[in-house]
Amino acid sequence: MSQETATEGDLRNTGMSLKHDREWDYELDRIVEEIEERDADRVGLQFPEGLKRRGPAVADDLRALCGDDVTFMLSGQPCYGACDLDTYLMRRTDVFVHFGHSPMKESDKIIYVPLFSNVDPFPILEEAVDELPEDDVGLVTTAQHMNQFESMVTWLETRGFDVHTRRGDDRLTHEGQVLGCNYASADIDANQVLYVGGGKFHPLGLAMEHPDKHVLIADPVNNVVTVADTEKFMKQRYAAVHKAMSANKWGVIFCTKIGQGRMDTAESILEDNDNTYLITMDEVTPDRLRNFDMDAFVNTGCPRITTDDGPQFHKPMLTPGEYRIAVGDKPLDSLSFDTFHGTW
Numbered sequence: 001m002s003q004e005t006a007t008e009g010d011l012r013n014t015g016m017s018l019k020h021d022r023e024w025d026y027e028l029d030r031i032v033e034e035i036e037e038r039d040a041d042r043v044g045l046q047f048p049e050g051l052k053r054r055g056p057a058v059a060d061d062l063r064a065l066c067g068d069d070v071t072f073m074l075s076g077q078p079c080y081g082a083c084d085l086d087t088y089l090m091r092r093t094d095v096f097v098h099f100g101h102s103p104m105k106e107s108d109k110i111i112y113v114p115l116f117s118n119v120d121p122f123p124i125l126e127e128a129v130d131e132l133p134e135d136d137v138g139l140v141t142t143a144q145h146m147n148q149f150e151s152m153v154t155w156l157e158t159r160g161f162d163v164h165t166r167r168g169d170d171r172l173t174h175e176g177q178v179l180g181c182n183y184a185s186a187d188i189d190a191n192q193v194l195y196v197g198g199g200k201f202h203p204l205g206l207a208m209e210h211p212d213k214h215v216l217i218a219d220p221v222n223n224v225v226t227v228a229d230t231e232k233f234m235k236q237r238y239a240a241v242h243k244a245m246s247a248n249k250w251g252v253i254f255c256t257k258i259g260q261g262r263m264d265t266a267e268s269i270l271e272d273n274d275n276t277y278l279i280t281m282d283e284v285t286p287d288r289l290r291n292f293d294m295d296a297f298v299n300t301g302c303p304r305i306t307t308d309d310g311p312q313f314h315k316p317m318l319t320p321g322e323y324r325i326a327v328g329d330k331p332l333d334s335l336s337f338d339t340f341h342g343t344w
């Protein structure tokens, strides 16, 4: 049995599993320093879904460093972004540590530990530059690779590129950073944008938000270079809109997660349509909506729920912009990606 398996789920085990964990830097020293500085007794720890299994071992190591006077509590709430802080736990702790995402909004109580990837992006950049025909290029990446951003800019510059970067808006912490719901950092003066990172969602959003640009994806995790293609995605979204066109009763979802609330958007839909019902919830899942007798839903929370998980819901699930098309307020060709701006 590996160290990690042996310590999993056992808060009493003061094992040293993290000493063997070379993938992520949990910045334990910085956390301990901040706990001591604030004289904190109760500390909340929140991990994204993919790293929750590491939570007990991190708590073990922190307890070994801080002693018995400090109580550590793990958040069991789902977490997919810095928009998704566990506010219940945060209110009941002196210090709240949020792992895995860069800050969406700073606060004295919250310590953000970004957990940068240790994957080397330069081998895949070497392949990607062959696919960039022009000298001007925009560069964007996700929070995980942000620690390499400056080096990537320099690397491209030494190969003759004029690299354009900007910090999108205050939902984003860093220059060049993109989120699944915000691609404002790619509003740059170049015809081509290089996205360094994994996953399909970000480059799709990027290409939809910037249809006039050539979006090249350099994925250092899967070691592939591809061009973002929105066609299949657009077809899927048009199909959902068409299905919803005959809907009479609409459920309008307002997400209560701290960084996902768009009440103005929800209210403008409710004001214009008597056959709409506001549904408030934190986690938006197919199971939770199944018992509502609606013909279609419009989601004002995280856009990924609508576009990534959309087909799993029992009724069509649309973004606010798609809703306007389905009810005839806007033309079909106005279909665009759903984005969020600002914080709370």
Ligand code: SF4
Residues within 6 Å of the ligand: 080, 081, 082, 083, 084, 179, 180, 181, 182, 259, 260, 301, 302, 303, 304, 340
């Ligand atoms: S709203 Fe969704 S896409 Fe935006 S940061 Fe939160 S989880 Fe990510």
